[in-house]
Amino acid sequence: MFTHMGAWFGLIIFMCMSLYLTLTILITEWRTKYRRDMNTRDNEAKSRAVDSLLNFETVKYYNAESYEVNRFNEAIRKYQVSEWKVSASLGLLNQTQNLVIGLGLLAGSLLCAYFVTEHKLQVGDFVLFGTYIIQLYTPLNWFGTYYRMIQTSFIDMENMFELFNEEQEVKDAVNAGDLRLEAGRIEFENVHFSYVEGKEILHDVSFSVMPGQTLALVGPSGSGKSTIIRLLFRFYDVWGGCIRIDGQDISQVKQASLRAHIGVVPQDTVLFNDTISNNIRYGRVSATDEEVQEAARAADIHDRILSFPDGYSTQVGERGLKLSGGEKQRVAIARTILKGPRIILLDEATSALDTETERNIQASLAKVCAHRTSIVVAHRLSTVVGADQILVLKEGRVVERGRHEELLQKGGVYASMWLQQQAGEDGDGKECGTEKAPGSSKGQ
Template identity: 40%
Template structure:
């Protein structure tokens, strides 16, 4: 058991050292400023260490020499020391804080940029609230360590060593009392520090979980209210934060026990110093000034050790956060450019899939040996039962995922040989669930091409049959549409998405159930806009309403990850296969629905 505890302790110390090294490495670009600031803080600490010596001389001047002129001179000197210390302390701490805030800003930017480089598979395995917690809470813990804990570590260490050294010079016998206390505090620090660190990591995990629960519910607030699940979601969040509270409470208990124990030990030590020091003064081996200086150094050591315990707790908290941040930064993007990848400019739009197979999880294939060729400017519809693999196939074209087997080519070149950025610039996606930002109409359309002029934005809106309803809004193109476009109807959101795609002007268009959730009037307007968008572009259309794909140049029928039929609408109807069966079933259901009215 002891061997196991020793191993855990050594592992914790090793991890903490690595954490300090990782945090310190973040400040490398600003090391000159950091070193100068540290030097200024150390000078301020050194000045502070001379203050008790000045007080000793001042007291001895009064009680022993009775020299009022020396008393005045020493008082003025002490005032000067305080001012000088304040100047160095201000300069040092300001620049240390500056370095800390600058490093954290850089870290936030680096982490956020890295999150955008990670692929869909990474996000499929994690909750958004957990990722958000990394970006906010964990980075905040590192900020505390960098701007508060690390600078304090230098000053505390310097002050502790200086105070011990000067105490030994003043009276080595009295110093032994302090030296007997320090090992006890060190043992307590190691014991409690290990447990505090473990709880700190648990707190960060619980905080991430509660954030994820809240974000899940608030992000689906319409669904929550529609199903009257406010109390249920409140209960879920309450349960998560109560768990967080329980862990935090245990940490508080341990932390306060530790600090209280350290306080008792030092106060007891001070009582012994008063008693023994008083005897030394009476015996003539120590002056009153020496005793006061000694007590001040003892208090300084007490304060330093107390701060060390707090510092150790803060660094242990930062250690857990740092592990999680660097773990996230260590995630390798699944989709990345090949070393010799080239730019893709003005794609024609010919797409070829050759023996493509894909699975999200091992031994669970979603696509199986898919092969077909789509000519530039051709419109191809993908139809089939739910779960057939249609949306997955579309996700492979812009390289949201890469197939495990086979190749996908664009204009005769494997798409993995193009730079991902330039490949996706040639492709637009209009999904069933449109995502709009909580900004203005204009900004949402301009997302398709950030440098587009206002006139180009309006032209795209007209082509998408969106200009009329936009002009009817209070602020027209500057109108705010609410989170995820909550102020707009489904048809209006779809038309803004189409306008965004038109503005991007892609060579390849992916339409994933773009009209399935709309009423007949909205569908007619959206369909009209889509026909303009599809003109002269290679287009893939997924639709469950088979009436919307009848005019496609070719229809690919999918079932269980395979293409089981291919042809035009007329050809497939006459084959009496899966497509014919789906078509007959859909229109039978439609006839039955109409018969109810």
């Protein structure tokens, strides 16, 4: 344009292109904060909805439906405000681009018309200038659109990038090998651990579990019993000391190979919203239907499943809410049986059950733990009287160890806990008897 139509036309086009590109970049960068805020509000609204739906029982227990609806409405309102800001800023960007292009076209057209009146240019040059300007600004429009789309996509992917940058807490060591499980001997040697700095959970804990034996961990809440289970499964790495299985430091073996040999029956069994068959099969996803049913028989739940209208195809609902506590525990036991591990970890697996159900499940657990190394966390001491070794934990330290009879003879912490539980059970029984007496006399 500078060569064929003159310096003024070249200057007008150069100024328009420069201003267009500069304003596009600046406004697009400025609007990123609104897009980022909109994504944050969207995540908050969805998280609030999912959290309320998953915990619908708690919401109904406390008659808080209107409260949750108001919280969700507030989250949606904040999201809509952020979305409006994104749309408004996009409109501002588009209008600014159109204004720059319009001003450039207006200035060039007026200048061209003036030169036509001065007979320096012809009418055809005026048409030629408008055609060239339109063809030139079309790629500029696409540049603005693509730049905005790319910038928006990067903002939308920020959460994914944050996940990529997240450091894995427990990593496999370099050149880590598979765990070679031979007998199943477990050793804790001078283990120290803390979840946060300044508050140590385990202090110099040492013990050994011989192959095929059962170790019971008892003690008050917060003494570190469940932490020992998590460390053995390697959800966390110890801060000091060492944990060995068959003489191999578990921090030097692959996590997948370690966990393949360990089965866990947790206190709170969470089931998938799927069939009973698939929930049991989760212990070994390649298992056949016959193996699933055999595991259910071993867990003493096969007959109960057959009594359901759909049998093994029965849907258990969210987190297994359609099953009773004892049924869920038996499904968890069946999972563990199907997995077939050499080491069993029981984390207060029967603490929330009634006495009769507890006895039945204890019998199922005894079958599972037979000839396997097992560690049991228990609050009810009556469930661990047959353990080969009992560790009494208090404030993260092992204060007593031995068999049930030995610990009772010592008259220490364990004996005190045993007497308190026995007294509590006797008190409950007397109270129940007193309550029932009037009713029985009325019945007579």
